[in-house]
Amino acid sequence: QPQQPASASAPSQARVAVDKPPAPRRRIKPEYPKGARQRGEEGDVALELDISAAGTVDDVRVIGSCGFAELEQAAIQAVKRARFNPARRGSTCVPSTARLTLAFRLKD
Numbered sequence: 001q002p003q004q005p006a007s008a009s010a011p012s013q014a015r016v017a018v019d020k021p022p023a024p025r026r027r028i029k030p031e032y033p034k035g036a037r038q039r040g041e042e043g044d045v046a047l048e049l050d051i052s053a054a055g056t057v058d059d060v061r062v063i064g065s066c067g068f069a070e071l072e073q074a075a076i077q078a079v080k081r082a083r084f085n086p087a088r089r090g091s092t093c094v095p096s097t098a099r100l101t102l103a104f105r106l107k108d
Helices: 034-037 069-081
Strands: 003-008 043-051 056-064 087-089 090-095 096-106
Touching: 034 069, 043 069, 056 087, 069 096
Parallel strands: none
Antiparallel strands: 003 096, 043 056, 043 096, 087 090
16 A cells, blocks of 8 residues: 555644643544545645534634645544544533644655
């Protein structure tokens, strides 16, 4: 397979003061778009996510573009499907905002 899986860095930057930030329940692995792979497109997509108190993604914004719309769409779709352990303030789950970066890399 001529690709390396896309990877994600840990979310950071909660919107409200929290004791524990949100964290993905499992690794977020976007599908590398076939067309982007064939064109040799690579890059990092930085996203800001609004995560509900239930751990679902309510909204996604691209805050750092890789310059390839197809990779950005793949990153957005991957995080929309993701489920998070929500942020906590004390023992209460609270909505929060997190940032993460998904990296798309092709193997040589």
